[in-house]
Amino acid sequence: MRIAALILVRIAWLAPTLAGLVAIVFVISRVIPSDPVALLAGETASRAQIELLRQKLGLDRPLPRQLLDYYGQLARGDLGTSLFTTRAVWDDLSARLPATIELTVAAMILAVALGIPLGVVAALYRNRAADHALRVASVAGLALASFWLALMLQLLFAMDLRWLPLQARITGFPPPPITGFYVIDAVLEGNFERLGNVSAHLILPAVTLAVPALATVVRFTRAGVLETLQRPFVAYQRAMGIPAGLIVWKYVLRNSLVSTVTQIGLLFGILLAGAVVIETVFQWPGIGAYAFEAILHSDYAAVMGFTVYAGVVFGIVNLIVDILHAILDPRGAAA
Amino acid sequence: MRAARDIALKLFRDPSAALGLLIIVGLVAVAVLAPLIATHPEAVWDMNPRHRLLPPSETYLFGTDRMGADIFSRILFGARITLTIAIVAVGAALMIGVPIGLISGWCRNWLGEALMRVSDIFLAVPQIVLAIAISQTLGPSIENVILALSVTYWPWFTRLVHAEVRTLRHETFIEAAIALGVPTWRIVALHVLPNVLSPIIVRTSIGMGFTILTASALGFLGLGAPPPAPEWGRMISEAREFLPEAWWSALAPGLAIFLVVMGFNLLGDGLRDVLDPRIRRGNPGR
Numbered sequence: 001m002r003i004a005a006l007i008l009v010r011i012a013w014l015a016p017t018l019a020g021l022v023a024i025v026f027v028i029s030r031v032i033p034s035d036p037v038a039l040l041a042g043e044t045a046s047r048a049q050i051e052l053l054r055q056k057l058g059l060d061r062p063l064p065r066q067l068l069d070y071y072g073q074l075a076r077g078d079l080g081t082s083l084f085t086t087r088a089v090w091d092d093l094s095a096r097l098p099a100t101i102e103l104t105v106a107a108m109i110l111a112v113a114l115g116i117p118l119g120v121v122a123a124l125y126r127n128r129a130a131d132h133a134l135r136v137a138s139v140a141g142l143a144l145a146s147f148w149l150a151l152m153l154q155l156l157f158a159m160d161l162r163w164l165p166l167q168a169r170i171t172g173f174p175p176p177p178i179t180g181f182y183v184i185d186a187v188l189e190g191n192f193e194r195l196g197n198v199s200a201h202l203i204l205p206a207v208t209l210a211v212p213a214l215a216t217v218v219r220f221t222r223a224g225v226l227e228t229l230q231r232p233f234v235a236y237q238r239a240m241g242i243p244a245g246l247i248v249w250k251y252v253l254r255n256s257l258v259s260t261v262t263q264i265g266l267l268f269g270i271l272l273a274g275a276v277v278i279e280t281v282f283q284w285p286g287i288g289a290y291a292f293e294a295i296l297h298s299d300y301a302a303v304m305g306f307t308v309y310a311g312v313v314f315g316i317v318n319l320i321v322d323i324l325h326a327i328l329d330p331r332g333a334a335a
Numbered sequence: 336m337r338a339a340r341d342i343a344l345k346l347f348r349d350p351s352a353a354l355g356l357l358i359i360v361g362l363v364a365v366a367v368l369a370p371l372i373a374t375h376p377e378a379v380w381d382m383n384p385r386h387r388l389l390p391p392s393e394t395y396l397f398g399t400d401r402m403g404a405d406i407f408s409r410i411l412f413g414a415r416i417t418l419t420i421a422i423v424a425v426g427a428a429l430m431i432g433v434p435i436g437l438i439s440g441w442c443r444n445w446l447g448e449a450l451m452r453v454s455d456i457f458l459a460v461p462q463i464v465l466a467i468a469i470s471q472t473l474g475p476s477i478e479n480v481i482l483a484l485s486v487t488y489w490p491w492f493t494r495l496v497h498a499e500v501r502t503l504r505h506e507t508f509i510e511a512a513i514a515l516g517v518p519t520w521r522i523v524a525l526h527v528l529p530n531v532l533s534p535i536i537v538r539t540s541i542g543m544g545f546t547i548l549t550a551s552a553l554g555f556l557g558l559g560a561p562p563p564a565p566e567w568g569r570m571i572s573e574a575r576e577f578l579p580e581a582w583w584s585a586l587a588p589g590l591a592i593f594l595v596v597m598g599f600n601l602l603g604d605g606l607r608d609v610l611d612p613r614i615r616r617g618n619p620g621r
Contacts, residue, residue, distance in 0.1 A: 017455050139604065142596075145596075151575065276464060277555070292467065311460050
């Protein structure tokens with residue numbers, strides 16, 4: 001019951017939080033020094049034409065009125081029209097979403113698949129060479145500027161060794177979309193040549209994106225496992241003569257993962273933030289690069305759309321994490 | 336005073352924390368002494384086309400960039416920008432975030448709740464998204480980067496302080512102070528604040544590193560200090576078009592960022608161990 005109440009309260013708060021976020025970005029994006037309407041109308045447009053366009057877009061109304069209009073629009077599920085691409089922001093974002101999901105999921109898989117075993121190893125060899133090395137590596141992983149790491153990897157693997165492609169999602173024309181996830185599409189069509197092509201493009205951006213997330217997973221897993229190892233049930237299982245490997249990799253890990261699950265929200269934040277910069281460097285056609293271009297073009301409808309979109313996704317992920325946590329560890333639900 | 340000495344001693348005993356401290360002291364020294372240490376202080380802002388894109392050598396330790404400026408000297412002067420941005424932005428975030436956290440943690444009424452909701456709004460998207468939007472809107476300058484970073488970082492301090500104050504309120508010594516009729520401002524300033532100082536210090540160190548990373552990303556995206564300024568992120572983005580030939584022009588500024596952020600992270604880790612034995616190297620502080 002408490003869990004249900006918690007979920008309801010959290011869902012109820014999601015809408016006002018997002019409304020506040022919209023208001024903040026709305027105010028910020030309207031203080032723009034450059035005039036987006038003049039930009040859109042082009043250099044040859046007369047002043048009268050610009051004013052006409054401004055009225056058509058509703059940009060001549062007072063700011064609070066525009067904000068209310070925008071809320072109404074959002075409530076109908078309409079994110080507006082991009083001034084730059086002249087397409088619906090919703091369509092732009094959905095067309096680019098698979099690229100970002102593919103990249104983020106690949107990075108997440110890398111981070112979790114490597115991070116959890118490495119974190120367990122660090123905890124088991126506490127204060128020994130392996131632990132020290134992993135600690136230094138994970139602090140270093142959090143200290144790297146992602147755009148610089150991206151450039152250095154491009155320099156080494158794409159420009160110098162020429163093992164991997166420099167940028168973009170695919171060499172040649174994009175294939176007709178089935179799911180929009182190039183890797184999955186290639187598997188579905190059984191086109192292994194293209195699978196190799198798109199996988200090779202995925203490696204560098206995914207590795208770059210995974211580095212800070214990996215460092216985070218290692219640290220949390222280490223801390224979680226160390227804490228669990230102190231618990232009496234571990235001593236009991238040892239006394240019972242259960243093999244050490246089984247204790248660690250089954251019972252201890254399962255108990256430590258409760259705290260790791262809580263961090264998925266954090267990981268997701270790291271990945272989403274990283275995507276904006278990394279997609280720009282690798283010319284990865286996802287929503288992060290879209291948001292950055294929109295900001296550069298003062299395309300406020302697209303900026304707002306992305307912000308709302310990121311806010312919704314972020315909010316939902318955090319909500320799911322809270323629910324999972326409440327289910328896994330009901331003691332915390334009251335807080 | 337004794338407590339401060341104990342902490343310092345413990346920090347020096349932890350090799351990685353000591354290394355972090357050393358890096359930061361080095362950064363401050365470099366920033367202050369830049370005109371003295373720089374091998375070509377005159378070539379930081381001036382164009383010198385005849386010497387452009389020279390590889391590292393004895394004359395030009397880290398090579399020269401597309402303008403013919405000495406990259407080593409530029410990095411030294413860039414330390415000033417980096418340090419200014421980090422100190423002012425994190426300082427401002429502290430000034431905003433800590434008082435709001437104290438109020439919202441102490442007042443268990445609509446005010447406390449409302450303040451937390453406001454900080455939640457700022458945490459509803461990743462920091463860099465909001466920071467990009469703000470600095471793009473205001474135009475590229477160091478001041479605007481500082482503004483964008485402080486406006487987006489304060490909620491982290493608020494959340495931290497809020498949580499600590501909530502737990503502290505139930506401590507016996509606080510309840511005793513309330514029962515004795517000590518004025519609220521006095522309880523908060525003299526009894527609550529000193530007890531939340533440790534996590535604030537840890538968060539400040541890690542926040543400095545994180546802020547330097549975000550600031551350099553803004554610089555890289557062209558939203559930081561305008562062109563001639565030797566901002567590290569911008570130096571990397573300017574080096575991009577000369578890759579792979581002039582690899583050195585991208586390498587050195589990135590290593591500088593890495594070293595400095597590493598310094599703050601190591602120090603933050605060490606401080607956490609020394610100041611707050613309850614938490615052991617878990618949260619990296621994003």
